[in-house]
Amino acid sequence: MADVMGREEIPALFEAVAEIFEEKKEELCAMDANMGDGDLGLTMCRGYGALPNLLRQYLETEDIGKMLRKAGMDMAFVVPSTMGTLMASGLMAAGKALKGKAELGSAELCAYLTVFAQGIAERGKCERGDRTILDALGVAAERAEETCAADPDTGLAEIMEAAIAGARDGVEATKAMLPKFGKAVVFSAKAKGIPDQGAVAGLYLLEGMNRYISART
Amino acid sequence: MKKIINRPEDYALDMLKGIYVAHGKEVKAANGDLRAYCTARKHEGKVAIITGGGSGHLPLFLGYVGEGLLDACAVGDVFQSPSAKTIYSATQEVEAGAGVLYLYGNYTGDIMNFDMVAEMCEDDDIPVHSIVGADDVASNTDPGKRRGVAGIFFLYKCAGAKAAAGGTLDEVLAAAQAAKDATRTIGFSLTPCILPEVGHPNFTLDDNEMSMGMGIHGEPGVWNGPLKTADEIAAECMEKLLADMPVPAGDEVAVLINGLGATSQEELYILYGSVANILKEKGIKVYRSFIGEYATSMEMMGASISICKMVNDAMRHQIDYPCHTPFYCQKQDEVMTGGVTDGGCDGTRGNSCAL
Numbered sequence: 319m320a321d322v323m324g325r326e327e328i329p330a331l332f333e334a335v336a337e338i339f340e341e342k343k344e345e346l347c348a349m350d351a352n353m354g355d356g357d358l359g360l361t362m363c364r365g366y367g368a369l370p371n372l373l374r375q376y377l378e379t380e381d382i383g384k385m386l387r388k389a390g391m392d393m394a395f396v397v398p399s400t401m402g403t404l405m406a407s408g409l410m411a412a413g414k415a416l417k418g419k420a421e422l423g424s425a426e427l428c429a430y431l432t433v434f435a436q437g438i439a440e441r442g443k444c445e446r447g448d449r450t451i452l453d454a455l456g457v458a459a460e461r462a463e464e465t466c467a468a469d470p471d472t473g474l475a476e477i478m479e480a481a482i483a484g485a486r487d488g489v490e491a492t493k494a495m496l497p498k499f500g501k502a503v504v505f506s507a508k509a510k511g512i513p514d515q516g517a518v519a520g521l522y523l524l525e526g527m528n529r530y531i532s533a534r535t
Numbered sequence: 536m537k538k539i540i541n542r543p544e545d546y547a548l549d550m551l552k553g554i555y556v557a558h559g560k561e562v563k564a565a566n567g568d569l570r571a572y573c574t575a576r577k578h579e580g581k582v583a584i585i586t587g588g589g590s591g592h593l594p595l596f597l598g599y600v601g602e603g604l605l606d607a608c609a610v611g612d613v614f615q616s617p618s619a620k621t622i623y624s625a626t627q628e629v630e631a632g633a634g635v636l637y638l639y640g641n642y643t644g645d646i647m648n649f650d651m652v653a654e655m656c657e658d659d660d661i662p663v664h665s666i667v668g669a670d671d672v673a674s675n676t677d678p679g680k681r682r683g684v685a686g687i688f689f690l691y692k693c694a695g696a697k698a699a700a701g702g703t704l705d706e707v708l709a710a711a712q713a714a715k716d717a718t719r720t721i722g723f724s725l726t727p728c729i730l731p732e733v734g735h736p737n738f739t740l741d742d743n744e745m746s747m748g749m750g751i752h753g754e755p756g757v758w759n760g761p762l763k764t765a766d767e768i769a770a771e772c773m774e775k776l777l778a779d780m781p782v783p784a785g786d787e788v789a790v791l792i793n794g795l796g797a798t799s800q801e802e803l804y805i806l807y808g809s810v811a812n813i814l815k816e817k818g819i820k821v822y823r824s825f826i827g828e829y830a831t832s833m834e835m836m837g838a839s840i841s842i843c844k845m846v847n848d849a850m851r852h853q854i855d856y857p858c859h860t861p862f863y864c865q866k867q868d869e870v871m872t873g874g875v876t877d878g879g880c881d882g883t884r885g886n887s888c889a890l
Contacts, residue, residue: 391655398618403647406619410654441647499643 321473322423325382327534329370334533335526336366342522349515353502358401358515365397365405366526372396380420387413401516404438404451411437427477428466431459431524442499449495449502449509454520457488478528485521492517536734543731547590547612554597558861562600565628570610570621572597573628582698582707583607583629584636586691587622588645589614591730592751594862595687595830596639601860604695605638606631609648613730613833614752616644622652626661634662634704638694638711640683641669664708666690670720670841672779673748673757682750685793685830686720686841689854696856710853717846719776722839723756723768724749724795728832747771751795751832751839765802769809772840777817782844784818789825789854791841796831798838803827806838823854 323331339346339362346359372389379385390409394402415433419426435455439445446456461484462477492514497503502514540546551569555562565571587609588596597608607625609617626635635656637649646667653663669678670686690711697710725745727736737753740746745763748756763771782788792807794800803826814821822845830839845851857867 387658391658394651394655395618395620395623398620398648400644400647403619403651407651407654441650443643443646 320423320471321475322421323474323531323534324421325380325385326377327530328382328385328422329373329377331527331530332366332369332373334530335523336363336370338522338526338529339363339366339519342519346515346519346522349512349518352512353497353505353508353515355399357399358519361397361399361401362405362519362522365393365402366523368396369393369409381417382419382422382426383413383415383417385413386410386416389413400442401451401519404442407441408434408437408455411440422474424466424470424472424474424477427474428459428462431455431462431481435459444499447495448498449492449514449517450499451514451516451520453492453495453514454485454488454517455524457484457491458482458520458524460484475528475532478524478531482521482524482528485517485524489513489517489521536729536731538729538731540731543734546731547610550590550593551610554861561861562597565607566624568621568624570617571607571624571628572600572610573607573625574600574602574605576602577606577629577631578699579631580633580701581606581631582633582636582702582704583626583631584638584691584694584698584707585609585622585625585629586637586639586687587611587617587625587649588640588642589616589752591728591833592830594828595685598862599688599691599695599860601858601863603699603856603858603865604691604860604863613732616642616648619648619651619655622648623655626652626656626663630661634664636694636698636704636707636711637663637665638687638690639667640687641667641681642683662704664704666708666711666715668715668718670715670718671722671748671750672719672775673721674750674754682754684720684722684751684841685791685839686718686843688791688793688825688829689714689718689789689841689843692856692858693850693853695858696853699856699858710849713846713850714843714853717780717844717850718841719780720791720839720841721747721772721775722749722751722793722795722837723747723772724753724832724835724837725762726797726834726836727753728796728835730833745837749837751830751835753832753835765805766809766812769806769813769840773810773813776840776842780842780844782817782819782842785820787820787822787845787851788814789823789843789845790814790821791825791829791839791843792827793825793829793839793841794827794831795835795837795839796828797834797836800827803838806840810840822851 343359350358394406668683668687
């Protein structure tokens, strides 16, 4: 039997993300204070904390794409900071790509991960190697797609595990990268040897999703 | 820091409250968001032009919301981008059935938020075009990466006139694009400004020093060095502007001499005199001059020089088009005959009033 999630599961998927960001709030804020504004943990908590209920507003549309897109727009208003706008942009892009889908199977999950990263790259005008969240999410999406391409019947949890392994590698790689965006540029010299806090947040985002996905089977 | 404020963090909102009290008949806040600053006179069927940007630059950006210019401005905190929500609220308020033009400065945060809302408008079936001012020649050799500074005034003028005259969204965008292609600016500063929430100057210059090419947020310039005379400054600036955008002898330009906040009108006119001499020597005619504060950096001392090449009569008409806002007015020119102009030397039209 194909491993698929129904649209009614999507809010719970992000509740698990909200839960992990609640746990990691202090850690992310401390990392961010060292390099930037210090509000990264708060942004992720507030944004993903609001997302499940934002999604529930659109359950009746019976369209995962539309749910994600509409809730993404709402989330942009809840968290107006740069990272909030980027997360919302990823959701909106993924929503556009998944338009008309009533279920999330392996192919859709891969598409979600890929387009979410693309949405961030387009809105933030950033590339891999710029020491951002994209360095985690970009590798993650690539690994997910590879796993799925090798075997289209790969289960959702297995895809997430591949993505998370990719994100971990991505986080590790940011230790050698210099920041190109935001206040972090000013603290360039301090960046060496420590991972980018945005990339770490990207890893936690995926871990949160998998906390739900791996528990449901 | 010496500023007439209540609490530093309330700088932008307190400013807005004062403006709404003073000009409540002309402007209003959309959706209860004081930062979504909109004209109170909506014209159905007109293309809505919306700008936005950080506070600290008055009369830029919100000062150009009014008749013959813009319909709304999304206001950010000092030198900060407005939020997507504010841009969205302003758009909902002033969109009048003919589409929306987002016209703002080339800054990363602003682009991110305006693009975000433009995408939301797609879902609402509101046609949106976007264009950014990127006129500061000192900021980058790549025209696409230049910062937007005072020259955006000419984009406002041309797009605003076209929209007021009933132009379509494509036509309004084309008018803004033509003005963008024809406009170049360079600025310089003599003293820094202090961000209220920071409390100390954002850079330092010695007493006798100036910074050529500095941006309106204190972005580093081309050189810092001993203060030059008005003639020398004008010569260097005009050389840079005309090297970037050659203007053949006999052609006409509109000139904007903009004070950065703490420079006297007298000095601006001294500078304009120097600029006008240089243009005269080169055989370039001044079609119209604008001298005053158009885009400031709070209490920064310094100025910028912008030129906009008059490429056709449509552009001349747009530059002359009457407009009126709480911060800026330009009257209908009197009918002229036989090339007689309404004052000023070298055939310059009268300076318009930055109120």
